[in-house]
Amino acid sequence: MTATLYExxxxxxGRQMRHLDEGEVTEWATTFTEDGVFAANARPHPQEGRGAIEQGAREAAERLAAAGVRHRHWLGMLEVAEQPDGSVLARTYALIVATPEGGPAAVHLSCxxxxxxxxxxxxxxxxHRQVYRDDLPA
Structure with missing residues (x-):
């Protein structure tokens, strides 16, 4: 792994999470491959394919907007490992901060x-993305 790859x-x-947090779900979804998978221990089935991933993000953005809540995703403790097949394994911790309109910001989820x-x-x-919420069994 090189410093250039890490950077x-x-x-x-940074770009991907900004798209998500700004409600740019189409742009966010294009950061996944056409056959991409979004799996989470909070869901019984993964979202498979860019269209399904985009639809899930759109529905979440609409729920947040209706509730007057803004989310910010902070990713840290990044670990990057180039794989023999040329793919990259990237592992992070993620904090999702929720801020209701006119209210205080608070950590909503840790993953x-x-x-x-x-x-x-x-x-x-x-x-392929696998998210594990810390408040749920893996």
Missing amino acids: EVQHFY SCEDRLVRVAGELKVR
Whole structure:
């Protein structure tokens, strides 16, 4: 793993999470491969395919907007490992801060995240994301 790859992954996550937090769900979804998977221990079944991932994000954004709550995702403790097949394993801790309109910000969720990143036309994309909420059994 090189410092350049680590920096590239950091930049990728900064852009990806900003899209999500700003409600730019189409742009966020394009950071996944067409056949990407979003799995979480909070859901009985993973979202499979970019369209399903985008739809799930859109529904979540609409619920937050209706409730007057803004989320910010902070990813830290990044660990990056290039794999023999050229993919990248990226592991992070994620904090989701919720701020209700006119109210105080508070940590909403604490999670760990494991992504398999691949290059598509030279850009990093998520092929598989696994999120583990700390308040639920793995």
